[in-house]
Amino acid sequence: MVLLVAVLVGLAAGICRARIGKREYRVYDLKATGLVLLAFIPQFIIFFLPFTRSRISNSTASILYVCSLVLLIVFSLFNIRKISFWPITAGFLLNALVILLNGGWMPISPAMVQKLTADAANGSWQLGERLAYSKDIVLAPDVTRLWLLSDRFTLPDWINYRVAFSLGDTLIFAGVIWLLWSLGGIENENKKEKQNE
């Protein structure tokens, strides 16, 4: 849920910016929004819903996940002209690339899993297997394709929240904040955005 923090921070900052400048907080119409909902449904079933995620095999889940990514790629192409959407799209495409090259799952190293789940029971995860009901697969860095794009970053120790994230996630995080912040900006910024529609 760490990426939702970006939405909340960006939204709050953008609305404050608009209020301070006595402007309206203006959003634009994204194209083909139905594709996002369509892409989210299979992910909701295989990652979030406890009743279904425990019943779906990893191979089926992987196929559904890749189908979902394809829908999101199409959505990104529909909205590629919007400059403020570029960092988010770039982050997503980096994640999609490393996932597609590693059998349909986001790779994470054993050392990283050990660090995040230090108090987990022995045998709760295995090398080469999917990590619980997450989007991740535990792979050694030397057999990971594009290891640089895998879940290899963590938050500083003074933040008491254990999470591993990728370069793509970082771009998505920063992109969401920037996008929502920019919507509270001056009219010229919004006009530039509209010219690209």
Add this chain to the structure above:
Amino acid sequence: MKSLSMLSGKFGSKVRLVIFVLTLVLFVLAAGAPFATGSVGG
């Protein structure tokens, strides 16, 4: 009539904002792939 049109305009902009943010939230949850202990999927 004018106030009605202003009201619908204001309501419309709120609906657009909600749809925009909801789409963004769904996209971010589906496009991101962080792994956190205790929660999954972004």
